[in-house]
Amino acid sequence: MQQLIFGVLTLSSFGFFAFNLRKIGQNIHMGMPLDRSDRKAERWRTMLLVALGQKKMFTRPIPALLHLALYASFVITQIELIEILVDGMSGSHRFFQNSLGGFYTFVISFIEVLSVLAFIGTVAFLARRNMLKLPRLNMKELAGWPKQDANLILVFELILITFIFTMNGADEVLQTYAGNSNGFAISSWLGPILFEGKSTHTLHVLEQIGWWGHIIMVYTFMNYLPYSKHLHIFMAFPNTYYSKLAPKGQFTNMQSVTNEVKLMLDPNADPYAAPAADAAPSRFGAKDVTDLTWKNLMDAYSCTECGRCTSACPANTTGKLLSPRKIMMDTRDRMVELGDFKRKNGQDAEDGKSLLGSYITEEELWACTSCNACVQECPVNIDPLSIIIDLRRFLVMEESKVPTELTGMLTNIENNGAPWQFAPTERMNWANED
Amino acid sequence: MSIQVRTMADMMASGESPDILFWVGCAGSFDDRAKKITKALVKILNHCKVNFAVLGTEESCTGDPAKRAGNEFTFQMQALMNIELLNGYEVKKIVTACPHCFNTLKNEYPELGGTYEVIHHTQLIQDLINTGKLTLADNGTFKGKKITFHDPCYLGRANDVYEAPRELIEKLDAALVEMKRCKTNGLCCGAGGAQMFKEAEKGNKEINIERTEDAIETSANIIATGCPFCNTMMTDGVKHFEKEEDVKVMDIAELIANAADL
Numbered sequence A: 001m002q003q004l005i006f007g008v009l010t011l012s013s014f015g016f017f018a019f020n021l022r023k024i025g026q027n028i029h030m031g032m033p034l035d036r037s038d039r040k041a042e043r044w045r046t047m048l049l050v051a052l053g054q055k056k057m058f059t060r061p062i063p064a065l066l067h068l069a070l071y072a073s074f075v076i077t078q079i080e081l082i083e084i085l086v087d088g089m090s091g092s093h094r095f096f097q098n099s100l101g102g103f104y105t106f107v108i109s110f111i112e113v114l115s116v117l118a119f120i121g122t123v124a125f126l127a128r129r130n131m132l133k134l135p136r137l138n139m140k141e142l143a144g145w146p147k148q149d150a151n152l153i154l155v156f157e158l159i160l161i162t163f164i165f166t167m168n169g170a171d172e173v174l175q176t177y178a179g180n181s182n183g184f185a186i187s188s189w190l191g192p193i194l195f196e197g198k199s200t201h202t203l204h205v206l207e208q209i210g211w212w213g214h215i216i217m218v219y220t221f222m223n224y225l226p227y228s229k230h231l232h233i234f235m236a237f238p239n240t241y242y243s244k245l246a247p248k249g250q251f252t253n254m255q256s257v258t259n260e261v262k263l264m265l266d267p268n269a270d271p272y273a274a275p276a277a278d279a280a281p282s283r284f285g286a287k288d289v290t291d292l293t294w295k296n297l298m299d300a301y302s303c304t305e306c307g308r309c310t311s312a313c314p315a316n317t318t319g320k321l322l323s324p325r326k327i328m329m330d331t332r333d334r335m336v337e338l339g340d341f342k343r344k345n346g347q348d349a350e351d352g353k354s355l356l357g358s359y360i361t362e363e364e365l366w367a368c369t370s371c372n373a374c375v376q377e378c379p380v381n382i383d384p385l386s387i388i389i390d391l392r393r394f395l396v397m398e399e400s401k402v403p404t405e406l407t408g409m410l411t412n413i414e415n416n417g418a419p420w421q422f423a424p425t426e427r428m429n430w431a432n433e434d
Numbered sequence B: 001m002s003i004q005v006r007t008m009a010d011m012m013a014s015g016e017s018p019d020i021l022f023w024v025g026c027a028g029s030f031d032d033r034a035k036k037i038t039k040a041l042v043k044i045l046n047h048c049k050v051n052f053a054v055l056g057t058e059e060s061c062t063g064d065p066a067k068r069a070g071n072e073f074t075f076q077m078q079a080l081m082n083i084e085l086l087n088g089y090e091v092k093k094i095v096t097a098c099p100h101c102f103n104t105l106k107n108e109y110p111e112l113g114g115t116y117e118v119i120h121h122t123q124l125i126q127d128l129i130n131t132g133k134l135t136l137a138d139n140g141t142f143k144g145k146k147i148t149f150h151d152p153c154y155l156g157r158a159n160d161v162y163e164a165p166r167e168l169i170e171k172l173d174a175a176l177v178e179m180k181r182c183k184t185n186g187l188c189c190g191a192g193g194a195q196m197f198k199e200a201e202k203g204n205k206e207i208n209i210e211r212t213e214d215a216i217e218t219s220a221n222i223i224a225t226g227c228p229f230c231n232t233m234m235t236d237g238v239k240h241f242e243k244e245e246d247v248k249v250m251d252i253a254e255l256i257a258n259a260a261d262l
Ligand code: SF4
Pocket: A309, A312, A313, A314, A315, A316, A322, A323, A324, A367, A368, A369, A370, A371, A372, A373, A374, A375, A384, A385, A388
C-alpha cells in the first residue's frame, strides 16, 4: 500500500514537473534566434566558475558563504534522494547502509552537517530579509508575491531540514534501544536529546513522519520551482553557459538595418528594386517579449531577484524609476502571461498587451546610462542592458518617441557629423588655437 | 611649444603613411575643455616622434551616441561612411582619447567591415613609457599630491581596461587613492548611454553629484579621468560643491604631459 502511494506520488510529481519544464522551454522559444554556439571551452569554464563555483557571489563574502551552505546542502541532499526512491519503491530501510558501511555513515554525516549549516543560513536569510530590512530586498517591485516567494522558500527549507532530523533522530534512538548506533554526525547526539525515552511505536511513527515529510517537501519544492525565482537553481547553469562573451560595451549589430543603410549609401542601387523575398517584415527593436532573443528570456527565468544589479545602478540609486531587476521581473511576468495566452488561444493570438507599455515605461528606459554595472554585478550573468537597448530601439526607430534634446543630437549627427552644432569644417580648428 | 599635426589626406598626397591614426572624436575636436586633452596628447606624440595622422575635417562622429540612444540607422550611416574612409586610407591602427569612440571603433565596427587595432590613449602612453620613448621629468609637479582615478564605464567595465591609467598615475610623483567604488564597481559619471545630450530623468539626485562625492571623500587633489565626458561631468560636480580651488579634474594625458615638462 505504502509503496503504491509512493509510486503514484513520485510519478505525478515528476510528471507535473516535466509538464512545467516543457512550458518553460516553449516560453523561451518564443524569443528570436541568437547564435551562442561558439567558444565552447570558454563557456564551460564560465559555467563552472560562475554557476557551480558561485564566483560572483564572493564579492560579498558573508552572504556568499551562507548561500553556499544552502546550495551545497541542497545539491548533496539529493544523493539521499536516490536511497529514498529505492526504499520507497522496494519497502526497504536504508537500502545502502549495509553494502556501503563506513562510507554510508560518512555521506549521511556530511549531509547532516550541511543541513545544520543550511538551517543557520536560512534563519539568517529570513532575519536579513524581514528584520534587517536590507534596502535591495525591500524595494517596491518586490511587494506582494515576490517577497512571499522569497520567504516561502526559506520556510520550505526549514521544514525540510526539520523532517530530515526527525527521521534520522528517531531512527537513531530506535537503534540505541537495540544497543546500536547509526553513528551519524548530528543525529547520533541530537536524536537522543529530542526523542530519548519515547516508546518504540512512537519512534516508528516519528521516523515515518520524517521520511514521508522529507520526500513530500522535496516534491513540493521541485514543483514549486517553476513558479518561483528559485528556478535559478537550475537555470543558472545553462544561463551562464550561454553568457555574452563579447566585451560588455559591444552592442549587437542590427543586420536588418545594415541591409537598408547599404542600399541607401550605394549610388548604383536601384531604388525601385523589390525587397528580397526573404526579407521578413521585421520590427526594429523590441516591443514585446517575442522581439527579444531567447537568451533575454532565459535570463528572465534565471533571475533570482537579488537586486544586486539595482543596488549598483546609478539611475536607481539616484532616485530614478529604472531598476534593472524590475526589467527582468517584468520580462518574466510578461513571457509567462503571453506563453499561457498563446497556449490557450493559439500561436497567432494577440492579447493586446506588450512588455513595453503594459509593463515597462519610457521613463524607465530613458534613465539608463548603459554603464553595465547591472551586468557586472549579476551573479548569474544576466544582461538587463540588452533588453533596455532593444526596447529603446523600438521607441526610437518604430515610434519616433525620442526625448526632444536627443532629437537635436541625432539631427546634428546626421547633418554635420557631430552631436553638437558645429560645422565639419571647424573640426580641426583646435590644432591652430591656443 | 607649437604642436605639429598632419592629416591623412596630406600624408597620402606626399606618398607617406602614418603608423597610427589619432581619432580625435567630437568632444576632442569641439569641446573647449576636451580640446586641451587633445593637445596634451599631441604634445606627447610629437615629443616621442610618433608617426601619426588625424583625419581632420574628414572625421565624423563614430555614431556612438546615436546607437546608445537606440537609433541604429544613424549609427550605421556614420559607421559605414567612416569605415569607407578608414579602409580607403588603409588604416591599421587607431588611438583615441575617448572611451566611447574606443569601444565603438574596436567592438562595433568589425562586423560592419572595419577591423583595426584600436587602443586607448592611456595604453599608448603606457607603451611609450615602457619602451623608453617617454621619460617623466623629475619636476615635482605632483609631489605630495593625491590623485584618484574615475573609471570611465566604456573603458573599464565595457572593455576591462583598469590598469593602464593606474600604472601611469603611479609613475607620477603622487599617491594614487581609490574611491570606495572603483574598477569593476566604479560608479558611472552619468553621461553614458546618450545621457550627456539630455536632461536626466526625474530623481532625487544627479549621478555626477553622487560620483563627485565619492571622489571628494578620498580627499584627492586631482580627479583623473580618461574620458572627455567624464571630465565634463566631474568638473560640474566639483563646481557644484564649490571645490574648484582644491580639486582639479584632469585627463591622464594632461597629467603625463605636465610631468614630462611638455
Ligand atoms: S546599464 Fe543601465 S540599468 Fe544597468 S546599471 Fe547602468 S544605468 Fe542601471
